[in-house]
Amino acid sequence: MASTERIPVIIDTDPGVDDTIAILLALASPELEILAFIVSFGNTDIESSYRNILKTYKALDRHFEQYPSHKDRFPNFLSLRKPILAKGSCGPLEGELHSAQYFHGRDGLSGITDRHPDLDTEKPEPRGTHPQLELTDRSGVDVALDLLRQRPSRSITYIALGPLTNLAHMMRQDSNLVRENIGRVVSMGGALDVPGNTSPAAEFNFFADPFAVKDLLLPKDPNLGLPLDRVLLLPLDITTFHELPFSVYKNKIDSSLDLSSRPSVASGKEPLTHFTSAFLERAREMMLKYGKDAMELHDPAAVWCAIENPPSSDTLGRGWRARPRVFDIERTGELTRGMLVVDRRADSSAYSPGANRAEIQAELEKRAFQHGEWESTAIPAQVEVEQATEEGPAKPGVLCVHETPGPEALLNLLLQRIWGV
Numbered sequence: 001m002a003s004t005e006r007i008p009v010i011i012d013t014d015p016g017v018d019d020t021i022a023i024l025l026a027l028a029s030p031e032l033e034i035l036a037f038i039v040s041f042g043n044t045d046i047e048s049s050y051r052n053i054l055k056t057y058k059a060l061d062r063h064f065e066q067y068p069s070h071k072d073r074f075p076n077f078l079s080l081r082k083p084i085l086a087k088g089s090c091g092p093l094e095g096e097l098h099s100a101q102y103f104h105g106r107d108g109l110s111g112i113t114d115r116h117p118d119l120d121t122e123k124p125e126p127r128g129t130h131p132q133l134e135l136t137d138r139s140g141v142d143v144a145l146d147l148l149r150q151r152p153s154r155s156i157t158y159i160a161l162g163p164l165t166n167l168a169h170m171m172r173q174d175s176n177l178v179r180e181n182i183g184r185v186v187s188m189g190g191a192l193d194v195p196g197n198t199s200p201a202a203e204f205n206f207f208a209d210p211f212a213v214k215d216l217l218l219p220k221d222p223n224l225g226l227p228l229d230r231v232l233l234l235p236l237d238i239t240t241f242h243e244l245p246f247s248v249y250k251n252k253i254d255s256s257l258d259l260s261s262r263p264s265v266a267s268g269k270e271p272l273t274h275f276t277s278a279f280l281e282r283a284r285e286m287m288l289k290y291g292k293d294a295m296e297l298h299d300p301a302a303v304w305c306a307i308e309n310p311p312s313s314d315t316l317g318r319g320w321r322a323r324p325r326v327f328d329i330e331r332t333g334e335l336t337r338g339m340l341v342v343d344r345r346a347d348s349s350a351y352s353p354g355a356n357r358a359e360i361q362a363e364l365e366k367r368a369f370q371h372g373e374w375e376s377t378a379i380p381a382q383v384e385v386e387q388a389t390e391e392g393p394a395k396p397g398v399l400c401v402h403e404t405p406g407p408e409a410l411l412n413l414l415l416q417r418i419w420g421v
Contacts, residue, residue, distance in 0.1 A: 014042025183311025202338030319405030324397030
């Protein structure tokens, strides 16, 4: 990170399983100053999203009662200025309401409300009485806009871990303020050259509200959308490679994690480990159905990106690379809602087997791509509309992260900061 100053962040989240790990990472990261959590619909309903933030804080509070020295590992848990916890959008700008409860459970945390009542929370405290959070009944959109007004221009990073609905409402309410004052937007969402995870074509966050994506990233009038030079998008293309293997979790954190029907037992475990195992045990069952014994770290990768790439820097951190991608989004398709549509016609950059073979083979090995007879089908080529031509410059695109310091670097960061191993 280029700057030693803390990065003020607003975390827009729909706390499910990987979101909660991302929130724990943010709480454990001294580089960040968490100004607010704005919760929304998405992985679950908004009330469950709200309570999952409280469950996370409760788990940490219990942990520190037993291990007070571990507070040093979570510098954002007890802040002089409490982060605001506010409710944002209950549904998308337009269209049907969808959730990812099929994966994250009805409560967003793999059903720990029923499976682990000791980890549940009471009804949320009255406004303003939480020991570590400032609770408010104000709209999360209003809270975020006020923070943009109060802080120095372009100093705040807006981390979007869920649908982009809240940010779209902010733009509709005061686009000039957002465009002038926001420092950086780091968003996890979309799938460009890989299949989706909610449908064959779409990633969940963009599937949940494609209208918000259109408003913010692809408006007819560029002056009405976000300033694209301050947006970093992390699509499935890059986040899927970042994983927490359950074998590593068992070896280093909780050796009792298994696939039996017996839920995690608090006795003999650190409270934080009991909390994370309680929602990871069912997540592991779900991931195994998809043929993978690992948790994909989509949202933790976004928080990591925000840590490493502050708005005060004009260049990306060491090991991070992004390039503009030109696409549109399908909003109403029966089968393709949320799909990022890339124009691949007349692709002069496509290569035949043997062309730039060394470079292509290195990329294949780096990403562990499996391919058939033709190597050229394994890595989608950059498309013509994304390149400068004799007719003129490349069309403006959204900066998409295509390289990070590596999956192992993120895994080690999580192990050290969250679990202290």
